[in-house]
Amino acid sequence: MAALVATEAAASPDPAEAAETAEAAELSRVLSRMLPGLEADSKLGRRRALEALQRTLEAARPEAPDGDPSAAAAFQGPWARLLLPRLLRCLADPAEGCRALAVHLLDLGLRRAARPRDALPRLLPALAARLAGPEPARRPPPEACEELRLALVQLLHLAVRLSGAALAPHLDDAIRVLRCTLLDPFAAVRRESCECAAGLARATPDHFHMQSESLIGPLMQSISHQHWKVRVAVIEATGTVIQFGSGKSVDDVLPHFAQRLFDDVPQVRQAVARMVGGWLLHLRDRYSFLHRLIPLLLSGLDDEIPEIACGAAGLWEQVGLHWQMENEEELKDKLDFAGPPPAHHPSPGSRPGLGCRELVFRNLSKILPAICHDITDWVVATRVKSAQLLAVLLLHAEGHITQHLEPILRTLLHACADEEAAVVRSCTRSAELIGTFVSPEVFLKLILSMLRKSPSPSGLLVFASIIRGCPREALRPHVKVIAVELAHAHICQGSENRLYGERLLQCVQAVVSVSREDCRGAGVPLMEVLVTVLALWGPAGLGAKVQEALAELAAVESVDGSQDLFRAHVGALLERLAASHRDWTGHSTGFLQFDVVLAHSGPALGEALPQLVPILRSCLQPARDPPMRLKLLSTLSGLLLGARETVDSQGQFHGYLDTLIKDIFVPNLQWHAGRTAAAIRTAAVSCLWALVSSGVLSDEQIQEVQEMLTPQILSSLEEDSQATRLTSCRIVNVFLKTSGGVMDPDKFIKIYPELLKRLDDVSNEVRLAATASLVTWLERVGNEAGKCYYQSNIQQLYRELLVYLDDPESAIQDAVLEALKAGGVLFPDLLVREMEAVLHKHRSPTHCEQLLQHLQALPPAP
Template sequence: MAALAAPEAAAPQGPTEAGETTEAAELSRSLSRLLPGLEADSKLGRRRALEALQRVLEAAQPEAPDADPDAAAAAFQGPWELRLALVQLLGLAVRLTGAAFAPHLDDAVRALRCTLLDPFAAVRRESCECAAGLARATPDHFHMQSESLIGPLMQSISHQHWKVRVAVIEATGAAIQFGSGKSVDDVLPHFAQRLFDDVPQVRQAVMRVVGGWLLSLRDRYSFFHKLIPLLLSGFHDEIPEIACEASTLWEQVGLQWQTENEEDLKDKLDFASPPPAHHPSPGDRPGLGCRELVFRNLSKILPAVCHDIDDWVAGTRVKSAQLLAVLLLHAEDHVTQHLEPVLRALLRACADEEAAVVSSCTRSAELVGTFVSPEVFLKLILSTLRKSPSPSGLLVLASLIQGCPREALRPHVKVIAMELAQAHICQGSENRLYGERLLQCVQAVVSAGREDCRGAGEPLLEVLVTVLALWGPTGLGDKVQETLAALAAVEGMDGSQDLFRAHVSPLLEWLAASHRDWTGHSVELLQLDVVLSHSGPALGEALPQLVPILRSCLQPARDPAMRLKLFSTLTGVLLGAPETVDSQGEITGHHSDLASLEVTLICCWASSQSIVMQEVLFPTCVQRPLGLGETIDGTESALAPSRVEDPQPSCCPSGPCSLRTVTPQERLLRAGLNSLKKLCSEASCGKRVAQFQIRVQSEASKCCYQSSVRHLYRELLVYLDDPEHAVQDAVLEALKAGSVLFPDLLVKETEAVLHKHRSPTYCEQLLQHLQALPPAQ
């Protein structure tokens, strides 16, 4: 075998090859002789050595045009120009000699360590190009010196000139590619910082270098878990070209790895499974190699991502949240074994003040819901919500449900709805954001479950009633109405009123379970108000459930503030009785209950004079609701033991009188008057402003309370001279509205006080209004 190899070794060289070898050897000897002169002590000596080097190199490249001596003399006018020329000559020497430059590697590296930190940007940039060329020219020897260049390169990677930063990144890529992999750990934190660079070219350089390492770095398998996050972070770059290039590089990496591990992936390649039917983008599903790379390195990547998602720098949190979504899209159902730390990270990140972080984490939660069984993720997220309800927890739950396939979610719809309806969750906070997230959960259940929600309509409606009660006034009312319409549609109903008709009785039973413990601050009062105001004609079918609640809550012994709030709610219902409680014409069957309730209201008003009301309503004070006059007379004996005295005896010519001599309308009016006097005595203008609506049922009933109305006129006329214009305007409107009762009486009372007011303007306006009334009034 040695004999067979001898002729090949002894093969004669051609004339051209021999000449090139001789020239290279001669050039090497010349450079060895002249390069030490560059380190001479005197500037003149260094300059002469430089000129000699230039002549030798130009002679070795005869095709190059002759240098202009004048231009060369101008190039060395300043110190930076000298340094730049030196680096350029060094780069030229490396390019011309190639591997033959290896004997001078140590000297070149020492020089570059200085010039890479040169104050002049052009010198640094030229030094980076020279370092990259040196690494490519001497790969067999460069690995011994590569680590010594990493320090200066990393010191220059944040240079203010973006071209210098790009050159440093490219030089670093070559230095590690042809050098030692030990420096990767030193370089990666700096590269990660460059992903936030404002200049797109810098970010693009990072993508290209990292992609090149993943494709051709000798020991790249050891660094996959560190390099993959950098490349995948480019998927969401704001420049589409960079994002596209990062995606292309990643595909190449995945295909190459798949080819290199084809034997290991044989079964998966031969029996490739189609994309999941519920995959968010089955046409763009990552290749097998890419998915396997992420899956096999996920346990090493996730801890760092979950840590950075809480970083104090907003940009880092945004990048980490975006990267998490990309990783989950690749991992698919393999994320199940990492679900607990992922959900913990999402719970924290969904409370972030940065909208971009929340958006990316919402997307991540949807992907978890897509690929993970609901039996698994519901066990974890519902347990968390039971312990500590929060807006972020509700948002994660809503996103999980939104991403879950309908078939998988079907058995769990009712469980989710019942959990949301629990008081500690649906009333977990008064914060508006909490209500918004709770509403999102219901919307997700309805949109994802669709017709499967029919068995969960009642608890879902309870949640919507709570949201409307607590956060409807804050701007969520329209969204709740849309959700009610959507829920009605999936239950096969025409609208929200049909939805309430179907569930009004269970809703009232739900509220009745706690009505004995209600106070003025109870959420259930607001919930009852929503049910009564939205049920419409369905209330006529639910009187057996409604009346006992009202009778119990309006007893004089109950909390006065609660009774007043409930009375205000009931007022609106009774005014529209034909469209609400009497929609079925069955009100006569509850006359005795409502009669007792009306008298209870009288006592409620008479005993609540200490409560400062924000609004005093008189629609039912002077108009007998539901025409129950005959029934009220039958309640005398029941009320006789209490003998509630008239709170304003001066309003009635007959002096003190009991309920048997004072009509219910008059008693309510007088009780309201006492509250008005209390209200008007407050220092705050807002508490003294009251609006009154005074209605009459028939002219024949006026005589029953003329004395009370006279007293009311007198009280109100005092406040036409109030220092606050808002009070004067409100009282003027109230008197105009109430003038329909006894206009002549009001004219007389107004003329009597006209001369007493500091400014008669408002009294004159009232008189003008009264004079303009039609003669019939």
Template sequence: MAVPAEAAVAVCPAEAVEAAELSRALGRLLPGLETDSKLGRRRALEALERALEEAERAGAEPATFQGPWARLLLPRLLRLLADPAEGCRALAVHLLGLGLRRAARPHDALPRLLPALAARLARPEPTRPPPEPCEELRLALVQLLSLAVGLGGAALAPHLDDAVRALRSALLDPFAAVRRESCQCAANLARATPDHFHMQSESLIGPLMQTIAHQHWKVRVAVIEATGTVIQFGSAQSVDDVLPHFAQRLFDDVTQVRQAVTSVVGSWLLQLRDRYSFFHKLIPLLLSSFRDEMSEVRQSATSLWVKVGLQWQEENEADLKDKLDFASPPPPHYPAHESRPGLGCRELVFRNLSKVLPAICHDITDWVVGTRVKAAQLLPVLLLHAEDHITQHLEIVLRTLQRACADEEPAVVSSCTRSAELVGTFVSPEVFLKLVLAMLKKAPSPSGLLVLASVIRGCPRDALRPHIKVIAGELTQAHICQGSENDLYLEQLLLCVQALVSVCREDCSAAGLQLMEVLVTVMAVSEASGLRDKAQETMDTLAEVENVPSSQDLYRKHVGALLERMTVSPDEWTVHSVELLLFMAILTRSGPAVGEALPHVVPTLRACLQPSADPHLRLKLLSVLSTVLLRPQDTVDSQGQFHSYLETVVKDILAPNLQWRAGRTAAAIRTATASCLWALTSSNILSAKQVQDAQETLMPLVLGMLDEDSQMTRLTSCHIISAFLRTVGDTMDPDKLLKIYPELLKRLDDVSNDVRMAAASALLAWLRCVQSAEGKAYYQSSVQYLYRELLVHLDDPERTIQDTVLEVLKEGGILFPELLVRETEAVVHQHRSPAYCERLLKHVQASATGQ
């Protein structure tokens, strides 16, 4: 039989004597190991421990110790690993460790040690507990196994089965410390037997992956690092089994765990024998750490990635010779805050993009939020490396971005808008606009508009300039511009205009009309005041780039064309028509520009305010019209041309809507129309002749509204009558004038004090008309009747009414003072208090005396 080389070393006589003495010393203690007494065995083990320590202190050589250790101690100590007494087993493990460290040839013990350790650690069945019940002892056994691996080296190869069998169980041990030690042992075993370990490595992957989600983060880190070594020295086919678990650990809350994944994946990309086959699977994991929340993880990933790129570049130098010799400059307008990756890194991503991208696009729409966030964060990193090579994959990228930009998670949307900006930076507008606009034409959506805004924002100005009109023209198309009244949709529509204006600046003047139409649409349709304010701010910016002083001047520049586009068929509008909202927005927001667009405004009002039109539409439009007429010099009459359209306004717009019709909506329309008329008559833009013409048409209708149920309508009617009487009352036909005061007298009995006071004011205006009219005698009987009725209200319970009526009688008494005195003296005794009558009489008498 051949003698091992180590055993063939000659032993000097002195060492042989020492070995014999040690054997005799140990031999005297060995019988104690066989006793039935636990205490006896323990004492024997303790004595052995002291003897070994004394021999070590005496400086015994490892060669001296080798013989007694292998022949006398090792077999007995291995049997004691199964001793019933826990203390004896612990001492046995300890002594085995001492022996391995002291022996000259520790690997000689492996054929007996490894099976014994496997017998104590390996479960007979997966569901049963390990033979060694004590946690601390299992830890000591694994540490002993690690020691054997460290000392045995390549000699472990024949015993890999036993070592792996022990580790498979230890890796799933309930005790966290055992698992951590087992991970370290597995890594050491892989390094110790590189030529043979690949035959056993796959059997360790299962237990490692079962432990990778352990609740202790230090265990998770140990598993990740051990897995890296096991696969590095084992079978690379296990990478596919490991990667899903590694990807999950990138979501770990503990920084050290994510750092471990980054380091292991980076080392595989650098050192794994079959790494070229797994580039498309490993690269996404490493690049995902570029967006980690912790700077140390990001820095580690960046450093490793640079090394990977440089190594791959060196390994493929011949293939890259042209690109290395004639290095291309960075694309124009490369993102300023980004540093361009090296050639090797860019080539690696580009060559694997077709394999990586489908998986990333799939994960961006995953049902798990964390997965979507990670995938969305990875996409801009890939696009930054791919640069103009994105064009080959643009359709799937844009389709994915459109879906992802509708995500409820802000982090997903933020990363996807960044990706869209990179598309705009690296891809020609002719290419991406064709796809983006086609998607919007097929199905307009907030996410589609957000993608368009983002690619515009990322696109260089000089590249985008030729396409401004095309983009603006598409945005004004009804299916996009009027596609939805949802605030989110309108916000993204506004974002497209903001992006175009911010990128192209003065170049946008070529499409100013179209962009303004979009902005007016947003302001008209949105119900959110904040969004309307943003649209107005964008309008101010557009005015700045068009080189006009303000947004009001921008309206003056484009209002005619805007109204011409949207008022093609106003008779077909309903209350829900977007064109109606746009028209109202222009009326209320364009200011003086309305006065320049009367040829479009008045015919549109006439068409929409006919009695046959939608009542609710008429009501909304009349409300807007009354607001505009309150300040006509700043709106409809800014150019002094409103009088040219007055007849149309009075006869075709106001008069038909003042006609009585049944129903609450009709009543509301009359109220709104009365408000318009009151605003018009009180605006001081009409001449006396114009007011006279208007009152001839409208006075009968207004008098009829004095009996309306609406207090506001009655009050407004009284004000309108006062305005008519003050302006043209003395020129009215006497018979028509006489028909007015009886209707006003009825309002002195109104339930509203405001209406009663307004009616009294109107009666005073009527009396002044009579005073200035020729042939006062014609009115004497009517005035006498009016005195009589007013004296009744002079005794009103309301002091304010009494004061108002007193003032009317004082001024109206100038007409026929004697008549007023007689009527007052006839009723003074009927009043609850004669005070007001006496004041009136004194006033009339004083006036007569003064004359």
């Protein structure tokens, strides 16, 4: 019975199969009628045959989205037997339109066939013949039309998608095609080829690795293509090719990927981060390349596009977690007993995970040499990226920086001298991280040693940045050591470059801002550094910044302003300076520091006279450097002019008056040949004038000065310098006003002839000052009990003054008239006689008449 059923079943075919067979037979008959047209001699005939085939295939059974197995099975036979061979021959048709229709029909056929893989043995060689040719490296592909080359590559990509692993036996042809099309002049062909290469790698993972290396060369030739979409496609394709291919190629592609980190197009940089992150997560041999892949991904964390930076950060976090899970047993203790972030972590809320930190720490020794090399590259972008990456690595390494500290410091010292601000900015950030994570005992030993050997602006910048990053508690025991080291001459006076002074100032500011009240024990050396900066670079524009630093230091020392700060430390500063003052010249740093202390100490100088005056006396001796004496006398003149607020703030300056006169003024007022000596005498006269006009000396003290300095002042009335002669006249006037009746008559008589000479001076200002002094001289004679003793001298003075009463300058005439009026009270009759003797000689009798009227109005002598 069973045999009977089986026989009946065999004799009665399945209706579906019958329908399928009938459909295939009908399609075969239709195609058979059309196919001879493909062999026509005319282009038009072949084209019409292909168009008829297209209409037939498209109308026979519209392609369904979900596919129809029965239709595909019915189509398979006629397609493979009749249509495929003839269409493949049409790929070489001389007419471009016919080739394009053939490609389109092949695409339709592959999509509708039940077993597209059956077409591969004939399709792949045909595609290789049209796209690769026999010598792809030397000759252009046989297919000249770029749109057709794109369609052929798309056809290959379709075959890869539809055939899957069945493509493995034909991998050679596919690779040969892609090696050519990846270098095609048409950008769209390159992009499609990249997608096809990635699809091929995914479709044949078991065999692709043996051929993957042959695609790396063409891919890397296209990675710098001018179209950014091609570059993105190449990067993505390379990632997949290596993922499913040979890990040996990683070393070949990484330099090219590193160059793409500098790409101007954000999408390209994003593609690099995405591909490298994928390798770190999934590449089979990733552990061998961690030290090369990690820098590429971490470089994306500082990308200028926030989206790229966030994407790279997310990938990096995934990589760290993945590695942490893979090494969970090894990290068990650190996971179970994880402590909080370091107390002074710059961003404790976003501290990298344990896996990320461990990855960096374990590979840091392999990564650092390359970073240290690239940070000195001649290409600016490379230096910027390397500096940014170094800061990221140090943030992850934390305390493990210590074992690599010396090469890192050497690198930072070199990089902080870079002309590119972005490089310097990132390097100072790295230095701050060193201060945060490394013990001061360690970094001070290294950085101070480097500064002692070769002080430089970059070294000081690194030092200042390290201090800024150091926690206050850790820095507290070392504040004085740092301040003393900065104050040493080999660092404090290491260069005359303005940038050096700016960096030195930054070191002091860093110490003060971090240590705050802990600086109180180091005030003197810090002040010494600030005074040095002000002395050497204040004129170069750092004066305002130094004043800010002084204000900060005053605040932490709880004093009111910089003057109180100088008051607290001026004694110690002068003691330090006194140790070297015997060797000073006008350009000595010690002298410049001394000048700054004098100019900025204000009232504090009145408390430091025991230290100040000996230095002044020593430096102002005639044997010392003339430029230094000239500068110091100018400074001293300013101090004496405001003596009540400077050297006499405590009312003790009179105790040093004798030293000032005998040891400073007398030697510097002595005549010596030369312009410099004349300038020094002018400065000394200015100092004397500042002293006698300051109001700090009593009349008795001025008389003491007069007794010792009158000969020198009278001599200075003959100086070539107008300023000296003018100031000397004024000093004589002050001497006369305070002399009273104590001056020796013989010395008193010698004064007026010198003043008379000044009436012939080239300067009217000097002549007026001399006339004013003569008025004072005459007034002093009137106060003398024995004025008759001076009668002959006064008569001579009358005669001389009457000459100048007819001076061409009206101002001089007026001044002389007042002098004669003041002196006429002494011997009016004598003056009238002298005036009558010369009246006829005057050009105008006006002033003589005024004088005569004044004399006649005087009361009679008793």
